[in-house]
Every structure is written in C-alpha cells, then in structure tokens.
Amino acid sequence: MVVGLISNNDDSAYREEVNQLVVWCDKNNLSLNVNKTKEITVDFRRKHMRLYREHPDQQPPSVVWQLHRRRPVVPPESEKPKPTVRVDPQSSVYTGDTVTLICEVESTGWEFLWYKNSQLLQPQNPADKNTNTISVTVSDAGTAEFRCRAHRGDYSTQDSDPVKITVRERPKATVKIQPADHVFIGETVTLTCDIDSGGYWWYHWYKGENVFSYSQRRKKYTISKVAQSHSGVYTCEGTQSANPRYSQTSDAVTLTVSEKPKPTVRVDPQSSVYTGATVTLICEVESTGWEFLWYKNSQPLRPQNPADKDTNTIRVTVSDEGTAEFRCRARRGNYQYYDDYYKKYVYGYHTKFSGPAIITIGESGGGWQYEWFKNNTPIKAAPGTNKYNISSVAQSHNGVYTCNGTQSTDPRYSQTSDAVTLTVSEKPKPELTSSHKGAALIGNPVVLYCRLDQSAGWKFYWFKHSQNPENEIKTETHSYTISSVSVSDGGQYWCRAGRGDPVYYTHYSDALWMNTTEVRASFSVLCLLSCLMAASPYVLVTIVLVVKFYRAQDASAQSLTEGRVPARRRNVHEQRGDESTRELQPLIEPVLRRPLLKSAPNSHSGKTALLSLMSTW
The missing domain is CATH 1.10.287 (Helix Hairpins)
Incomplete structure (x- = not known):
C-alpha cells in the first residue's frame, strides 16, 4: 500500500515508488503476475478533483474509488539480453584464493546483481556494485555456482548461465617437535615442518611473529644443545612455484625449555612391607618419551617384567628382611650426549638421579586369617589357619587348590596363591629288586631297590625274614645297601614306603629271596x-x-x-x-x-x- 505519494495531482513520486517495487521484486527473485496486477487509487479528501475523469461534467462523490486495469508493457523474456560470466583465474582454485567474476552484457548503464548458489551475493567492495566485476575470496572447499543479472530502471536482463568453481582445500603445514615440546637444557631438539601435499616446497619458519632465519628454508631444523633462549612459539608455512603456490600457516606449537629434571620415586604400598610382598615403584618425571633406569642399593635393577622397561613403573618382589634403597633415572634420545655426572659421553640424554626411596622389609606379619579354595570355590570346612588337613583322603578330594590371607593391619590382604593340583590315586605297591642276579657271593656288596612310580616325599622301610615293623630299617632314599654279604644276610626281604604325619604307608612289595654262597673262585684258579x-x-x-x-x-x-x-x-x-x-x-x-x-x-x-x-x- 502506497500512501500520500500523490500531491497536487502530481503522481511522479508514486510512479517512482512502483518502479522501485518492480526492481526489488527482481532482486528478490519475485515475479509480478501482470495479468492479475491491479492498481487501486483511493482519495480520502473531502474536496478533491477527479484524477481520471471519464466525463468532464460529472461531479465527484465525497470518496472516489477508481479501479484501473493496467498492463505494463514488458518485452518477451527470450528477447532480453543474457549476460555471460567470466572467471579469473580459470586454473585450480584453493581455499583462501580470491576469484574475480566478470558479468559481460551488451550496452552500458547497467547495475549488476550477483548470486552464489541461488543466494544474493553482496560485493566485498561497495564500489563493485555499479561495475560488472566482483571479487570473491573462497573459504570453503567444494563446488560453488555463480550467476549474474543486469538491470537499469525497471528493466532487467535474463540470468546468466551458472559458472561452477571447484575449490580445493589448501594444504596446511604442521609443526612437530622431537623428542617432546617440553625439553631440558642440553637436549637435542628437532623441529619438523610437514605439508601433506606433493611438490617441492620451500619452508619458512617463524618464532613468534619474527622470521626464524636460521632454518634456511629446510624442512627440519635441529638445535643440538637447546637453551632456555630457544623457548617460544613456533610456526611454519611453505611456498612453491606451482599451484598451490603457498600453504596455510601451521598451528602454533610452544617449545618449553627447563633445567635438567630430577625424578621422584613413589612407592605403593607406602606402609611397611613383608618378605614375599610385591612392591610397585613409580618414577615420576616431567615431559614424555622417557626410558627408565632403576637401581637397588646403587646396583642396576632389571625389571622382572620386560614390558616395564618402557614404562615408569617397576614391580619388585622383596625376599630379604632389612632395608632396601631404590632410585631411578630417565633417558631419551638416540644420540651421544656428554653427561656431567659420569664425566663422559653416554647414549641418550639422562636426567638426574631421583632421591632414594627406602623400604623397610619385615617378616611376614602375624594374625593372618586364611581362606582355602577348591576349584575357585571356598572350602567351608577348612579352618582359618595356614594348614588344611584331610585326615583320610579320597578320590573326591581331587582338584585345584588355592589360598589367600587377610589381617587387620597392613598388608591387609595377600595375593591369592598359585594353584596346586591334588591328584588322589589308589594305594601304590612298590617293586623290590636287587642289583645282583642269582646268588649273592659272601663278602660282596648287594644293593636292594624299592621302586615307586609316585610323587616325591616318600621314606622307605625295609623288612627281613618277616613283615614285623619292630625290625624295620628306614632309609631316606629308595635304595638299601648291604656292604659285605654274610651267610646270615640270606633270606626273604620286603619293602614299603611312607610319608606324612601321621605316616601313610603303601602296600608291601612282593617278597625277594636272596641266596648266599662262599667265595672260592680266586683260590681254585691259583x-x-x-x-x-x-x-x-x-x-x-x-x-x-x-x-x-x-x-x-x-x-x-x-x-x-x-x-x-x-x-x-x-x-x-x-x-x-x-x-x-x-x-x-x-x-x-x-x-x-x-x-x-x-x-x-x-x-x-x-x-x-x-x-x-x-x-x-
């Protein structure tokens, strides 16, 4: 609705406003339906003149409504000129590049409208509004479509054909610091500028906002003995003669240089430990990438687990009472380094020694309560002592047994024992044999063997003439030696084995008869x-x-x-x-x-x- 634009029968302001409406519709992709557009003029004056009189002698009413059907004269769309868009540069485009678009159309006096992906594009430079050129900086990788249209007055051209521009991501430099971004005085530090793109790059280093001229356009820059003056923020970028001619600047990395560190040793558990306990030692030091060296009572200590070599943790099982002193040291780098402590070149950069961690080791604590398990199931009938006796073992007692302990003071609980397997078999019967075949010669030695294919721990009992326990002879091994056979040594022999308290005996062996004979061989030959x-x-x-x-x-x-x-x-x-x-x-x-x-x-x-x-x- 347009109000108050006609004054003193002058409708020029009204017509100008209508033209601007047409242009605005064109700019916003709105199309007026000419066949259905109607113009209505409303005169609210009490005394007024007819703007468009059909009869000169007709008197105007108090309010005059006049409806005029106007059909603007618009040429056919196909007869309108059609601009073309030219792109500069026409080669590969990378993010961050500025592209110049030129809208070319016949005649002069035009104003130009630009569209990117069907959205009206405002010129970056306001002066470009009245020219056929627009400069666009592309920031997103992908494909972008550009069109243009020209207009003058209430007349506009057709839309140009779209021009597609493919934008590739500009390679970005990345700075890496070895061995770490936190290093220590005297270490060797290497800065590397990586650009994930082909081509022959020249590298430019910056420390803060200043050019780092020492790098001499190299990809890697090594500082052999870093000092605190090398601390700072580093970036890099690359340039080359072919597209893309330059890379994005890397993200900044901060190099921190500190005094040579001194590790600290932390012990877990920190309370008193007992023989057989496992102690965990943790070597804590600034920065990362270290290999750790351990010492016990000033002697190098190798990790029980090889995997602990590359970590700051070592596990030690203490076996002797008394005190033990543990220290650690860290090392990193694969180069020769002059160590002030050793007064010689050593492999890699070493930290200082940690302070000592002294551990007091006592006897296993008393007051333990023991819990027994068979096949991972608690044995309810077992007492809470360190011995579990089965008075009359049967095959039902076969299984895997473990135990652990708890107490009210540190250490409050033990580790679960390694599993042992109890195998119950029928009562065994040994086999009795002799070292001599046939009759035993008087004066010669004879060895009797009591063989038992069972587990260890047996003692052996020997019987002569009868199986009377009162006359038994006991040996710790499975053999019984008669050093010089006499006539009285002839007769029957038995053996059996026993172990435990009270003693568990095997069956008796079968009887072995030993005959004796006189020694005449030497005299008869002579x-x-x-x-x-x-x-x-x-x-x-x-x-x-x-x-x-x-x-x-x-x-x-x-x-x-x-x-x-x-x-x-x-x-x-x-x-x-x-x-x-x-x-x-x-x-x-x-x-x-x-x-x-x-x-x-x-x-x-x-x-x-x-x-x-x-x-x-």
Missing part, C-alpha cells in the same frame, strides 16, 4: 695254575717216550716181515736204542729227582689223580 706248571715237564717226557715206543714197535714189525736180521744190523738197532735212551737221560733224571707235588687240602680229586699219574713215570 691252585689250578700251579698244578699245570708243576706237571708240564712230566707231560713232555710222557709224549717223548710214547713217540719212541711207537718207533721201536715199527722196527720190530719190520724185522719179522723181512726174516732174520743179521747180528750186525741188530746190534746197530740196539745201539741206536741205547743212544736214544742216553739222549733222553738228561731230560728224565731232573724230573725223577724232583719231589712229588702234594695235593692241597682243598684241591679237587681230579688234581690228585694227575699227580699220581706223574709219579708212575
């Missing part, structure tokens, strides 16, 4: 050898005489077959016989003169017969 040596000459003479005898027999037989032998030849034979006898005389006489060997009292009858035979010769 006697036999002596006899053979004494008789050897007689055997030799006997063999010679037998040979001579057979020769004489052969000669006599030959003479009988040939007839009578001449006397001269017979004499020759006799002479030869006498000569043979004389040849054997030196051999026979010493033998015949030698006294006869008398039989030993224990000699066998065969030896006596041999000596008698020799005496006949």
Whole structure:
C-alpha cells in the first residue's frame, strides 16, 4: 500500500515508488503476475478533483474509488539480453584464493546483481556494485555456482548461465617437535615442518611473529644443545612455484625449555612391607618419551617384567628382611650426549638421579586369617589357619587348590596363591629288586631297590625274614645297601614306603629271596695254575717216550716181515736204542729227582689223580 505519494495531482513520486517495487521484486527473485496486477487509487479528501475523469461534467462523490486495469508493457523474456560470466583465474582454485567474476552484457548503464548458489551475493567492495566485476575470496572447499543479472530502471536482463568453481582445500603445514615440546637444557631438539601435499616446497619458519632465519628454508631444523633462549612459539608455512603456490600457516606449537629434571620415586604400598610382598615403584618425571633406569642399593635393577622397561613403573618382589634403597633415572634420545655426572659421553640424554626411596622389609606379619579354595570355590570346612588337613583322603578330594590371607593391619590382604593340583590315586605297591642276579657271593656288596612310580616325599622301610615293623630299617632314599654279604644276610626281604604325619604307608612289595654262597673262585684258579706248571715237564717226557715206543714197535714189525736180521744190523738197532735212551737221560733224571707235588687240602680229586699219574713215570 502506497500512501500520500500523490500531491497536487502530481503522481511522479508514486510512479517512482512502483518502479522501485518492480526492481526489488527482481532482486528478490519475485515475479509480478501482470495479468492479475491491479492498481487501486483511493482519495480520502473531502474536496478533491477527479484524477481520471471519464466525463468532464460529472461531479465527484465525497470518496472516489477508481479501479484501473493496467498492463505494463514488458518485452518477451527470450528477447532480453543474457549476460555471460567470466572467471579469473580459470586454473585450480584453493581455499583462501580470491576469484574475480566478470558479468559481460551488451550496452552500458547497467547495475549488476550477483548470486552464489541461488543466494544474493553482496560485493566485498561497495564500489563493485555499479561495475560488472566482483571479487570473491573462497573459504570453503567444494563446488560453488555463480550467476549474474543486469538491470537499469525497471528493466532487467535474463540470468546468466551458472559458472561452477571447484575449490580445493589448501594444504596446511604442521609443526612437530622431537623428542617432546617440553625439553631440558642440553637436549637435542628437532623441529619438523610437514605439508601433506606433493611438490617441492620451500619452508619458512617463524618464532613468534619474527622470521626464524636460521632454518634456511629446510624442512627440519635441529638445535643440538637447546637453551632456555630457544623457548617460544613456533610456526611454519611453505611456498612453491606451482599451484598451490603457498600453504596455510601451521598451528602454533610452544617449545618449553627447563633445567635438567630430577625424578621422584613413589612407592605403593607406602606402609611397611613383608618378605614375599610385591612392591610397585613409580618414577615420576616431567615431559614424555622417557626410558627408565632403576637401581637397588646403587646396583642396576632389571625389571622382572620386560614390558616395564618402557614404562615408569617397576614391580619388585622383596625376599630379604632389612632395608632396601631404590632410585631411578630417565633417558631419551638416540644420540651421544656428554653427561656431567659420569664425566663422559653416554647414549641418550639422562636426567638426574631421583632421591632414594627406602623400604623397610619385615617378616611376614602375624594374625593372618586364611581362606582355602577348591576349584575357585571356598572350602567351608577348612579352618582359618595356614594348614588344611584331610585326615583320610579320597578320590573326591581331587582338584585345584588355592589360598589367600587377610589381617587387620597392613598388608591387609595377600595375593591369592598359585594353584596346586591334588591328584588322589589308589594305594601304590612298590617293586623290590636287587642289583645282583642269582646268588649273592659272601663278602660282596648287594644293593636292594624299592621302586615307586609316585610323587616325591616318600621314606622307605625295609623288612627281613618277616613283615614285623619292630625290625624295620628306614632309609631316606629308595635304595638299601648291604656292604659285605654274610651267610646270615640270606633270606626273604620286603619293602614299603611312607610319608606324612601321621605316616601313610603303601602296600608291601612282593617278597625277594636272596641266596648266599662262599667265595672260592680266586683260590681254585691259583691252585689250578700251579698244578699245570708243576706237571708240564712230566707231560713232555710222557709224549717223548710214547713217540719212541711207537718207533721201536715199527722196527720190530719190520724185522719179522723181512726174516732174520743179521747180528750186525741188530746190534746197530740196539745201539741206536741205547743212544736214544742216553739222549733222553738228561731230560728224565731232573724230573725223577724232583719231589712229588702234594695235593692241597682243598684241591679237587681230579688234581690228585694227575699227580699220581706223574709219579708212575
């Protein structure tokens, strides 16, 4: 509704307002329906003139309503000019870039309207409103669509075809500090500027707002011995000759340089501990990335668990009463470092030693109440003592047993014991064996073995002649040695095993019979050898005489077959016989003169017969 714009029959102000309404509708994507647009003029004056008289002689009423149907003259849409949009630059666009858009249309005198993704776009520079150029800084990655339209007066062009611009995220630099952003005087520090994009970058470092010129455009900058003057806020960025020509500046990181730290040791539990207890030691030091070294009574202490090496926690099981002093030290870095404490180069940067943590270790505390478990189920019948006796064990007692303890003072509870498995079998029967096969020789040693394929802890009991416990012999091992067998050691033997209090006995073994016999082997062999040596000459003479005898027999037989032998030849034979006898005389006489060997009292009858035979010769 437009009120009070017609004065003194001058409607120019009214017409101007209507034109502005048309332009406003165009700017806001509103389209007037010409066929249904009506113009109504209302005159509220008591004395007035007809603005549009149909008859000059007609008198106006007090209030005149006049309805005029006006049809604005608008050219067809297809006949309107259509602008085109040109983009500069036309290459790749990254976030943060400024894009210049140019709306080109015929003729002059236009005002330009810009739209981004169908939303009216206000120029960043107000001076661009009356020009065909607009500069836009793109901040979001993705695709953006731009259009333009030109108008002058109440006349406007068509919308241009949309131009799509693809915007990529500009790579952003990132600063990393090794070994940590909190370092200590004398450490080696490396600053790295990473840009997650391809290309050949030149790196620019900044400390605070100032250019850090020492970096010389390098990706990494190393400070070999950092000082407190190196503390500060660091950023970096990159530039290159190709798109994207520069990166986003990294987020700022703060490097803090402090004096060489001194760790502290915290002990858990902090109260008195007892032998067998496990103590947890925690080495607390500023910053991160440390490897920890532990010392007990000034000697290096290796962690019981290798995984504890890279943590600040170590667990120690104390076994001896008294006091123990624990210290720690931290190390990091893979470079050589001159250590003022050791006065030499060491591997990595070391902190100072912590102060000592002294632990007092006493005997296991009294007043424990014990709880027993079988297969993780509490045994209600078990007493609250450290011993649980099963008076008559049965196979139903098979299972896995554990226990723990509680008391009213520190330590208030113990760890649960390791599990032990109780296996119940039938009463065993040992096997009795001997080290000697057959009869035992008098004077020789004999070992008896009582073998039992069962668990340990047994003592062994030996029985001779009868299974009377009053005559038993007890040994700690499964063997029984008779060092020198006598005749009285022969007989039956048994064994059995026992353990516990009261003693639990196995079955008796089967009986083992041991026979004994006299030792004669050594004397008989000696006697036999002596006899053979004494008789050897007689055997030799006997063999010679037998040979001579057979020769004489052969000669006599030959003479009988040939007839009578001449006397001269017979004499020759006799002479030869006498000569043979004389040849054997030196051999026979010493033998015949030698006294006869008398039989030993224990000699066998065969030896006596041999000596008698020799005496006949």
